[in-house]
Amino acid sequence: AQSVTQLDSHVSVSEGTPVLLRCNYSSSYSPSLFWYVQHPNKGLQLLLKYTSAATLVKGINGFEAEFKKSETSFHLTKPSAHMSDAAEYFCVVTVSGNTGKLIFGQGTTLQVKP
């Protein structure tokens, strides 16, 4: 069975400082991994995806994530937080091909302080 664990339910950073949102996955097969972001009253937006190509994945708005098979991790990072990054972030896994169900982590709320 596949699952994801987001290690922090809430992360608070100051504007301009680095962001690290942690995610570990469990999968019996080669996973596809995603990070989605949800701003208040908005739908879920894809930040980036890993689908067995390069292990360092770059996404929108300066975010990136590194797939580490040995650590079963897919942590999300950004060098410098912006106020507009404040949102809920979800780490997601799927192994049922590209049209299969998504399995979500619990979510991490990112707070950005001025």
Added chain:
Amino acid sequence: EPEVTQTPSHQVTQMGQEVILRCVPISNHLYFYWYRQILGQKVEFLVSFYNNEISEKSEIFDDQFSVERPDGSNFTLKIRSTKLEDSAMYFCASSVPMGTSYNEQFFGPGTRLTVL
């Protein structure tokens, strides 16, 4: 830019009533999904739909739930007799433009269902 839309944004209903949540997926997509998020919990997969039939469903998706694509544009989720525990945010998603091998699932903004 094309987007998935959902109506209504908020639905309040009495326990035991039927509700229909509506979604308009991106027009050239082939796969359609419903997910839900109970307050404070994970987003959970409910069902996927392709070629006018259910391709996968979760154990949550019991006989009280049904999905339909009645007219080639709308994708609906019906709950026949709502329970208090059906209160949640329901997200619709679509994926896979025709002519491409893969793409992400695009999500709508959600419908908040409150069962009283």
